[in-house]
Amino acid sequence: MSYEKIQEALEILGLPTLITKEDIKRRYKELVKRYHPDRGGDAKKLQEIKEAYELLTEYIEGFRYTFSKDEVNRRYPSLFGSEDTGVWSIK
Numbered sequence: 001m002s003y004e005k006i007q008e009a010l011e012i013l014g015l016p017t018l019i020t021k022e023d024i025k026r027r028y029k030e031l032v033k034r035y036h037p038d039r040g041g042d043a044k045k046l047q048e049i050k051e052a053y054e055l056l057t058e059y060i061e062g063f064r065y066t067f068s069k070d071e072v073n074r075r076y077p078s079l080f081g082s083e084d085t086g087v088w089s090i091k
Contacts, residue, residue: 006059009052021060028053 010017013027031049035041 001055001059005055009055012048012052013056021057024053024056024060 007017013024013031015023015027028049032046033039035046035049037043037046
């Protein structure tokens with residue numbers, strides 16, 4: 001897996017670089033309906049879509065999340081106090 005392959009998969013699915021897992025699923029389902037051979041679609045294009053979806057889901061499933069204080073504060077600065085007491089409190 002490479003950055004270029006991920007970018008290619010995003011392009012095939014018509015997705016931006018900042019997305020959720022649900023965005024990927026939703027777009028995949030839309031494209032499967034459109035390109036499925038039983039609905040008059042293109043089998044080759046459907047295979048390309050399936051491979052792009054599998055690549056992106058493999059990347060997501062292997063992604064490691066961080067729940068460090070710095071990361072949480074970066075993503076949600078208004079939820080937690082800025083005092084470094086070692087204990088978080090919701091404002």
